[in-house]
Amino acid sequence: MAGTILQVNVKSKVPDERGLPKYAVKHSYATKQGLDGDYNKFRQTKKKGNKDMAILVYPIETIQELNQEGWPVQPGDVGENLTVKGYAHDSFKVGQQYIAGNSTIEISLECDPCTNLGLLPYVGQKHIKTFMNTILHRRGWYARITKDGEIKPGDIFKLVQ
DSSP, X not given: OEEEEEEEEEOOOXXXXXXXXXXXXXXXXXXXXXXXTOOOHIIIIISTTOGGGSXXXXXXXXXHXXXXXXXOOOTTTTOOSEEEESOOGGGOOTTOEXXXXXXXXXXXXXXXXXXXXXXXXXXXXXXXXXXXXXXXXXXXXXXXXXXXXXXXXXXXXXXXX
16 A cells, blocks of 8 residues: 655744744655754754654644544644655554655654644634644654655655565
C-alpha cells in the first residue's frame, strides 16, 4: 500500500511568533535536523535539537475526522511538516520506516497536544482544553530522517518496514 504526500509545511523562525500554523511550500529538503526552512522552538530549546523530532507527520484522514467533529482544521494547522494521505493515524507505529519523496523517515514517537494549539483562531483559550482532549492520540507522529532528500506534494509516502 502506498500513500501520497499532500502538503509539505514549514514555518521559519520569526521573533515573538509561535510555530502554528505551518505554511505550504512547493518542496523542501529533509536532513537529520528537519526540513529546510522550518524552525521548531520546542524541539530546538526544550529538546536540544532532538533528531527523533525532525519532522511531524499527520494524516489528512485525521484532519477529515476533526472536520466531521466540527473542528475546521486545515493542513499545517497542528504544526505538521508532512500532511499525508493513505494511512490512518493508528496505523503508524514507532520504528516503522517510510519512503517520503526522495527521503526516508522512521517514526520515533507520538506527538502530544500542547497549549500552542490555542493560537488557532477556531480554538483560542476558550476551547483549548476541549481541543487538546479531542486530539489526544491524534496529534501526529514525530519522525527522524534516515535518508536526506527532497520532498514535495504528490510524492510517494510508502511503508517500507
